[in-house]
Amino acid sequence: MPQPPQYSAQPPMPQQPQYSGQPPMPQQPHYSAQPPMPQPGYGYPQSKSKIxxxxxxIFxxxxxxxxxxxxxxxxxxxxxxxxxxxxxxxxxxxxLWGVIEGIMILVGAVYFQRDAHGVPLRK
Structure with missing residues (x-):
């Protein structure tokens, strides 16, 4: 018949790490979610008003x-x-050139649907 395992009364002491003269590097926190988007007014092209x-x-x-x-x-x-x-x-x-272009912008001509950055005009 096998003998039951013998347990000691005291748990083993963990080993102390050896000190190398340099402080340990702090661990970077791990983020599971993506960071929030920056404020849209800072460096991102905003849509311009068609009106x-x-x-x-026109004016x-x-x-x-x-x-x-x-x-x-x-x-x-x-x-x-x-x-x-x-x-x-x-x-x-x-x-007259400005009035014609202003009307073209308001009616949504293909050339005037986006601004110079390629962002669509909003109403």
Missing amino acids: AAGLLG LGALGVHRFYLGYTKIGIIQLVLAMVLSALGLGFLA
């Missing part, structure tokens, strides 16, 4: 303000320079 862009095009389109609002700075600068040069000559067809 604001259209109204800027200030000759100066290219709607283009600046949508992020198309090259075309905005071109419109601004043309407005300064041609206003000295008395030509006002740039206002």
